[in-house]
Amino acid sequence: MNRQRGVALISVLLVLSLALLLTGGMLRSHRLLVQGSxxxxxxxxxxxxxxxxxxxxxxxxxxxxxxxxxxxxxxxxxxxxxxxxxxxxxxxxxxxxxLSARLNLTPLLAQGQVDQVTLGRWSRLLDLLDLPALSLPQVGPVQELSQLRLLPGIDAQTLRHLEPWVVLLPKEARLNVNTAPRLLLMTLDGMEAGPAEALVNQRRAKPYASVQAFTNDALVSGLGLSSHGLGVSSxxxxxxxxxxxxxxxxxxxxxxxxxxxxxxxxxxxxxxxxxxxxxxx
The missing domain is CATH 3.30.1300.30 (GSPII I/J protein-like)
Known part of the structure; x- marks a missing residue:
């Protein structure tokens, strides 16, 4: 009789242990499900x-x-x-x-006659960024900067260097001289670091009302730079x-x-x- 009771007790304990294991597994599954959701x-x-x-x-x-x-x-x-x-x-x-504070690359990618003024600014930007000379093919409209990686000579590292300074906007977009950073102003014909920094500081108190006001500025007028592709709005x-x-x-x-x-x-x-x-x- 005692032996039968011992076997029964062991059976009950095994059933309880199995139930606890199953319950623990269900709780862990529930917790993971809650975390996942x-x-x-x-x-x-x-x-x-x-x-x-x-x-x-x-x-x-x-x-x-x-x-x-x-x-x-x-x-x-x-x-x-x-x-x-x-x-x-x-x-x-x-x-x-x-975004008009960046150099718009669309005129260089557009098919047809090459925009020589923008091309010169592009070349100076590459030089300022210590990047090798890079000719952009006239492939037509490009919607996203990441697509430039498909072009010859542009790898991931080059694109990371370029990304803060360039943009793809409609062809009519102009570089805003009121918001362009010093580096972008230095891409203009004949512009050096000193005058570019002075222009950035000066425009904080008195932004330019027109491109003509910018080109007539004493810091700019003697450079003979082209006003092509420049603007004051966006x-x-x-x-x-x-x-x-x-x-x-x-x-x-x-x-x-x-x-x-x-x-x-x-x-x-x-x-x-x-x-x-x-x-x-």
Whole structure:
């Protein structure tokens, strides 16, 4: 009898052990399932915050009194945003960049007669960046800078060096002398580092109302540079949003354009960008 009770007790203990193992496995599976479903939800929330920040930045552009012919400069509201702010439990960084402050490569890629003035600025830019001479083939419209890697002589490293300084905009886009950085001003005929730096400092207090005002400036007038391809306005901007929340991060880059006729702002392109290894937590 005692032996039978011992066998029964052992059987019960084995059943309980098996039940505990099964329950533990189910709990682990449930926890992994919850974690797996939480990650897409968190990414969705980051995207919603990023798009909300993009919409807010677009409102800032709309309120910056940008007109088709009026000057666009760094004293306007779009260029004076606070670098970061906190919304609930998320930290959000917003940057707005005038894309006309970059060298537009479209005139060099377009088929037909080569734009010699832009070609000269392109050659000087390569020299300033310590990159070898590079001739761009006339392949017609290119929509995305990453596509330049398909062209001869442009590898990933070269493109990384070029990316902050060049852009692909419609052919009529002009280099905005009110927002172009010192390096881009140095691509103009005869412009040296000293005068370019002086122009950058000077325009903070008094932006140029016209290209003629720029070329008549005492720092510029003696250089004999061409006003071809230069402007003081823009209708193309890039909104870059970085969102950090609960250890997760997202970066959104949105290219927006102001319609010259209606004045309406539209998003031309949206991209979710990776962070560099040094930026990751």
């Amino acid at each position: 939480a990650q897409p939800l968190q990414q969705l929330q980051l995207r919603q915050l990023g798009l909300a920040a993009e919409a807010w930045a677009q409102q800032v552009l709309e309120g910056s009194a940008i007109t088709p012919s009026g000057p666009v400069d760094l004293s306007q509201d779009w260029a004076r945003l606070e670098p970061a702010f906190t919304l609930e439990d998320a930290e959000i960084d917003i940057d707005i960049e005038d 209708r193309w901007f890039r909104i870059t949003v970085s969102v950090t929340r609960a250890g997760s991060r997202l970066r959104l880059a949105s290219d927006v354009e102001r319609d010259a006729a209606s004045g309406r702002w539209t998003v031309r392109q949206r991209r979710f960008l990776p962070f560099s290894p040094s930026e990751l937590p």
